[in-house]
Amino acid sequence: MVSDVKISDNEIVIHAVGNVSPRRTEYGEPVESPFDMVHRKIKEADVSLCQLEMMFSTGGDAFQRREGTPDSAIDPANVESLVFGGFSVMSHASNNCLDYGPAALLDSIDAVRSKGIRVIGAGKDIAEARSPAVVERKGIKAGFLAYSSVVPAGYEARDGRPGCAPVRVLARSAARGDGTGVPSEATGIPDEDDVRAMEADIRKLRNQVDVVAVSMHWGQSSVPGITADQRVIGHRAIDAGADLVVGHHGGTVKGIEVYKGRAIFYCLGNFALDRARTYKPAVEGVGAGDVPRASHKSQTEPGWERNPGHRDRRNTMMVKCVAGKNGVRKVSFLPGRTNQKAEPEFVSRNDERFQEVLRYIGPQCRDLGTNLTVEGDEVVVCDSTGE
Secondary structure: OOEOOOOOOOEEEEEEEEEEOOOHHHHOOOOOHHHOOOHHHHOOOOEEEEEEOOEEOOOOOHHHOOOOOOOOEEOHHHHHHHHHHOOOEEEOOOOOOOOOHHHHHHHHHHHHHOOOOEEEOEEOOHHHHOOOEEEEEOOEEEEEEEEEOOOOOOOEOEOOEOEEOEOOEEEOOOEOOOOOOOEOOOOEEEOHHHHHHHHHHHHHHHOOOOEEEEEEEOOOOOOOOOOHHHHHHHHHHHHHOOOEEEEEOOOOEOOEEEEOOEEEEOOEOEEEOOOOOEEOOOOOOOOOOOEEOOOOOOOOOOOOOOOOOOHHHHEEEEEEEEEEOOEEEEEEEEEEEEOOOOOEEEOOOOOHHHHHHHHHHHHHHHHOOOOOEEEEOEEEEEEOOOO
16 A cells, blocks of 8 residues: 655554454454454554454453343454554443443453553543553653543442443433433533543643643444534544544444544544354343354344445554654554455555545545545545634
8 A cells, every 4th residue: 555644753643443343263263363354554653543342251241231232242352453453552432331231341451461561441440441552662752541432330440449430421312212312303411520541641641741642432333424422522622632533433434533733533443353154132031052142133244244234334444643852743544345244444545435435534534624635545634724
């Protein structure tokens, strides 16, 4: 792939991708295989961030899960996927973080940390969940924070209790019925106490580092639009001192906004979201035996059962942020597509799949006042040195 974004000796590159949940041991496949086609590109960055949707744990209690949620426990051997993929920071803030209870979450955090990967957005208590990761490369300090706005009741971390760092949304309309509390009419009011806590975290980190990136698990799943509360939260994160906001949870890539010269990616899409080979219903009284995982037959093409849903869900991207002592200089993204095994591949500008991603996300970006410029095989969102 070709890049026209030149990096100086006093700059670093930060990469960020969306949802991952590598579980290749269930299929008897190499743990490295989810990132076979992208690991070299990911590793070109000085720091790379991903969002883990599930948990690396064989413990916990499946019946703590909300009914109808995915089977979210993964053999800890699969953490090697993240190592091979080149990730140095991982967000664990999500609506699935306590699906198997506190013990499984803590197992997962320990498994990731044991490989030298920093964990943000979740922890043994609220203080740890809100703690940043600070990574120094070339004398430049990059700080990372993570939060979730899709927070089932009790999944938020508290004093003395594990969970995720919340920026909850108070719905003004009926909830979707999926336990997330995200309103069906795409309206909602962010919890002011949670937002102020986020702002305090960002301001504190701002004084310690050269660049601040905030990871947000938010919005509605499997719909193209963004919610009003996402824009409020994103803007307030920038106002508090964030240089970059990267979002996920939605499953499909969504619009990008440039607010006060800083980029807000509302959803990066699924990056390597392995589907469970089997499904354990979270229904009291059901035996321990596995049953075949239900697929979205109405939307899934034959042969795509491991990567189900509408074809728009195959679009993905990786953010590329170039930053130095004076903050962010340039933000772009690499368009990508996932295959039948939910494996991502970055695509070049001459590939029809590249154009398909741009056709999908372009109108959403224009609605947010954002112009996209193709440079080589990257798409530039904002550039402090150019237009």
